[in-house]
Amino acid sequence: MLLSKLVCERTKEAPQDAKIKSHILLSRAGFIKQVAVGIYSMTMPCQKMSGKIQKIIREEMDALDGQEVLFPVVMPREIWELSDRYNTIGSEMVRFKDRNNRDMLLGMTHEEAAVHLANHIVSSYAQLPMMIYQIQTKFRDEARSRGGLIRVREFTMKDAYSFHESKEDLEKYYYRVFDAYYRIFKRIGLKRFIDIKSDSGMMGGSIAHEFMLLTEVGEDSIVLCNDCDYRANMEVAECTLDTPAVGEEPLQLINTGNDKTIDEVCARLNSPKETSCKAVVFAVKGNSEEVVIAFVRGDLEVNEAKLKKVLAKDIVPYDGGVSDVVACGNIGPYNLDKSIIAVYDKSLEGVGSLVIGANKPEYHYTGFNFKRDMKDATFHDIAKVKEGAKCPVCGGALRIENGIEIGNIFQLGTKYTKSMDMTVHGADGGEFNPIMGCYGIGVGRAIASIAQEASDDKGLVLPMSVAPWQVHICPLRLDDKNVEEKAYGLYEDLKKQGVEVLFDDRSVGAGVKFNDADLMGMPIRVVVSPKSLATGEVEISVRASGECKKVAYGDAIASIKSIIKSQLEELNA
8 A cells, every 4th residue: 555545644633632542643643533523434544453353353253153144223113122122221322213204223232133133043942052243333322422432422343142042051152252352352462451240231131241451541440459360340349348346336416517528527526437327319210209319338439330230220310409308418327218219338237336417407416326226227239349448359459440341241141032032942842032142342442442552652553463554664765766666666575475565655754754654553664765775675673662673675575574473473372
């Protein structure tokens, strides 16, 4: 490819809204161009990266006996009503009417389409296990688009769906996919990624894992143990808490004036936050009159994902004016209005003496004890894990890092096959609903993750397996006949050898060429110049290591192919 013909503009400045490295570099290198919020066009280099990532994914899915299919982007309301997700998914799903006034939607995921395709085609246990997958464009009207390709509204995704006769068969296959995901992410060049236990969310099911790239710009919080392999998304992470060593005291009503926050009240009463009770108010989504109050220890925060799972309901922050229900800043579990749904975190259980709101303006209670004063209270894990808490497995210290989700896998069970009445004939002559698993990887997010991790101050440092071109030739002084002949000759010979080459044929200075080469990040750069050719050599440099060497012109192709082979073998090991 001649750089002068490439529709890909390199720039010194990034878009004003670009805040993180991957967004900045992909924009500056001309790989992506924003069309609307969360919607991007990909230029040829980015599209070539996408194609290479998709090829690796296909190879790994095919090795699992996956069958590639293609589901529609647009689906009718009816099949989503069967799973009850048409009404339970919010505004992130785009709904519209077609010209015949039928309710339609844009696919944001394809469980329903997968079951619809398999239903009546897969009719016998002898056809199981079976997995179908697609690489498809999806649309989700994401409210928090950010980071270029990291969180978008329109995206390309590999999603796969497996069908099984038994839970044991699903689990066996699930971990085959689990291993394949490790191979995929290693082959595309990612290094600092892990798998974590996660919440299945709107997908349903029980067991779920996310694959996370650990990076400071990630928006997910990952809980890791310093002493063992425990790791989990903050949404499901657990910890062991020491119960504060305070004895039982009498219940007393104390005037705390205008002090309302945990810090203010604890400072007034000279008591630690660990012996106070924090109240956080929510409403059930779609019903603002159904109020939920979550109570946690004063030094902790409420984990909304855990709370939703306990309630089996979706919730939103309460905005109806807390004073309409309770005394804002003075909310407590004792003598709380019975119409309010109260959920108590297990961190409060067993504390001998707590400071709690009195549900009365300007007053709190001291000496509250659940075992004595609210014997019927039940406790659930609804708190976020905090830095330094004890690991639930080994007791070691937990730390929190940020991460970008790069893939996910779920054991769905029969949520979709049962609701959509998909049955299969069993070996015993009866019928059963197949058990499902689903497995997703966002291709665009993979590109962004590679750019985030594989880069330096100069630009991208792309892995050999996914780089748009393996070699970037930078001839200096193309007006020199010898340079022109040797550079173009090398370009054509490399192409004949199956090497992918980008050739900078522009009449610009060495600085411009080198800066663009560094910014675009191809793995190998070859410089052909009058100076190097004077000794019959060319200069070959490796972008990742910075290694630079002069090689005889006649040996250049062999040297380049050796570097390519070595880097690919390392990625595929």
